[in-house]
Amino acid sequence: MSTQESPAVPLVEARGVVKRYGPVTALADGRLTVLAGESHALVGRNGAGKSTLVNVLTGLQAPDEGTVRFDGEPAPALADRDAWRRKVACVYQHPTVVPELTVAENLFINRQPQHRGFISWRRLKAEAAELLDTWDVRVDPEARTADLKVEDRQMVEIARALSFGARFIILDEPTAQLDNREIERLFDRMRGLQDSGVTFLFISHHLQEVYEVCQTVTVLRDARWITTAPVAELPRTALIEAMAGESIETLAEQGVQERIVDESAPVLLDARGLTSEAYDNVDLTVRRGEVVGLAGSSASGKIELAEALAGLRTPTGGTAQLDGRRLPFGSVQAALKAGVGCVPRDRHDQGLVAGMTIGDNTTMSVLDRLGRYGFIGTDRKRGFAAELIDRLDIHTEGPEQPVSDLSGGNAQKVVMARALASDPRLLVLINPTAGVDVKSKESLLARVDSAREDGTAVLVVSDELDDLRRCDRVLVLFHGRVVAEHAAGWRDHELIASIEGIDHG
Incomplete structure (x- = not known):
């Protein structure tokens, strides 16, 4: 009798997610299946439903319909913020660290190590250094966060999320404020973290980046799931077609009226x-x-x-x-x-x-x-x-x-x-x-x-x-x-x- 390997349980799975705000349906059919250890891209034009899906995946809002599971288990109750922090974290394009605090203070904000009822600054610094070292984040724990580059602030946020136990990190437009060299360094760090067992959901408007750093891509359009495919098997034209909703051949056949601008107009x-x-x-x-x-x-x-x-x-x-x-x-x-x-x-x-x-x-x-x-x-x-x-x-x-x-x-x-x-x-x-x-x-x-x-x-x-x-x-x-x-x-x-x-x- 032949035995078949059972498919791996997804690290994160969203099915049939619907979210309405009054008369507006922000998400009509949100679906996502992310396997452990991959970088998974989520793409779609503005208004496609990406932010709404992220709000549901991070427990900021409950879906009106549909399910979210982590490691095969139902998502925590909305009010249980600690349970959500152990599952998932989102790093936004504008870092949410407190600029005036040190890196160590930001890493353990509201949970500083105590000694006889007072913050133990020695232990705080030591634990911060150990955390940064564990995840190969080369930042001085005593540096003022405001003095760091954007890419380093992002890495501090990722390290903080990992310290709660989360191994699923959502990166929302992480390259928006970075130059090309900084983007390359961020991608190198992402690959290193992936090798250490971290899984990423990568949201970007720069599709070139999807091909550089992701293994799988999911497309949303008009608040609905359109496709999920291995990046290596999805040509760029097909990805743009999935986002646009029409094939390039169809679009080419449509006669679009060209306007002639009056060049003499002031x-x-x-x-x-x-x-x-x-x-x-x-x-x-x-x-x-x-x-x-x-x-x-x-x-x-x-x-x-x-x-x-x-x-x-x-x-x-x-x-x-x-x-x-x-x-x-x-x-x-x-x-x-x-x-x-x-x-x-x-x-x-x-x-x-x-x-x-x-x-x-x-x-x-x-x-x-x-x-x-x-x-x-x-x-x-x-x-x-x-x-x-x-x-x-x-x-x-x-x-x-x-x-x-x-x-x-x-x-x-x-x-x-x-x-x-x-x-x-x-x-x-x-x-x-x-x-x-x-x-x-x-x-x-x-x-x-x-x-x-x-x-x-x-x-x-x-x-x-x-x-x-x-x-x-x-x-x-x-x-x-x-x-x-x-x-x-x-x-x-x-x-x-x-x-x-x-x-x-």
């Missing part, structure tokens, strides 16, 4: 050398009646760049002109006065005043036009608001309805209405269709087309390919730099390859 926005912690030396121009897209991963700097142009942030270097005049930074009011309209990324916190009516919200940026010396005629204000409601097809009982009563799509239309109310020369739209239904999305994107026809310069920053299809060209940011430009007519796989860092170093 440049309305002219930004030179814009620099901050999030982006570096960015030049950007947008012509009258041109729609330019900004694409990139969450760590690309695209949102910070757009927010600077809308007056929400101040760059550390560079200048921008709008219609020949200097564009002020760091003041939304000054940017508005200079001719900038903005749909911010968070309509709840930045875009709407919840306690006010639709009429108040749509007209608050143009009150000076509706009356003189602080007196505003109610009829004039109501008429102006009604015009905007009609223009954007906002489903409402009228201008007096509280904005808090509206659906997500209609609330976003109110934010767009206010941005358009001032007849801006530059319209900055940040994730303008996030979290809205298909019909509202189409209505909002139609405003982009009409703004173009009105001669407005439009900047669209989005993770949604449908938003970017309206653009005359799309600039791709990667680690804070513009690395590619795609004219209208691009194919999904081409843009995703640029965003994910495949066709540049």
Whole structure:
């Protein structure tokens, strides 16, 4: 009688995970099977469900449906944080160590060795040195953590997680702040830890890294599991197809209308050398009646760049002109006065005043036009608001309805209405269709087309390919730099390859 080897029990297994936030399904079918000792990549475009799955895998949130198992055993109860720490840890792109404490203090924070009721500093230092030595982390236990390089801070976090007993480490965009040599060193350390029995889940927008350091890859798309495959057997084109949702052949057959930009149209926005912690030396121009897209991963700097142009942030270097005049930074009011309209990324916190009516919200940026010396005629204000409601097809009982009563799509239309109310020369739209239904999305994107026809310069920053299809060209940011430009007519796989860092170093 022949005996068959039973398959190894996965170190981590998630099946049929569903997670909803109100009406939004963030994860419809999350699946993951990670074997002990491997580096397993989790990839997908922004909004694919990666962060939600990580929240479930680390016990930050319970799934609404589905199961998570570690070593074949059910996941601990959500409240049992110590049990979760023994199973899994997540190291994020921004280290969570306390900068002012030493490495030793960070390693044993809230569990320092005691002697007669007092912290034993001698034992703390000795145990920290032993822990770092065990995992071959070459960092001085007495060094102030703030003085360490990012890569060393990450290794301190990994060592701290291992000291709890966890052997499954999630690395969430660990290379976002590292240069090429630092990335290579991180990968060497990962391989060394793998040899010592540590298992990694590696999340990155740089697909080249997946091929360098991972053995298996799982793809999520539109909140669902798509495929899991050995990295060595999955060509890059197939990986991008899995993320994009259509084959490259199919995309090539689709006729995409190319737009011809009027090269004689005057440049309305002219930004030179814009620099901050999030982006570096960015030049950007947008012509009258041109729609330019900004694409990139969450760590690309695209949102910070757009927010600077809308007056929400101040760059550390560079200048921008709008219609020949200097564009002020760091003041939304000054940017508005200079001719900038903005749909911010968070309509709840930045875009709407919840306690006010639709009429108040749509007209608050143009009150000076509706009356003189602080007196505003109610009829004039109501008429102006009604015009905007009609223009954007906002489903409402009228201008007096509280904005808090509206659906997500209609609330976003109110934010767009206010941005358009001032007849801006530059319209900055940040994730303008996030979290809205298909019909509202189409209505909002139609405003982009009409703004173009009105001669407005439009900047669209989005993770949604449908938003970017309206653009005359799309600039791709990667680690804070513009690395590619795609004219209208691009194919999904081409843009995703640029965003994910495949066709540049």
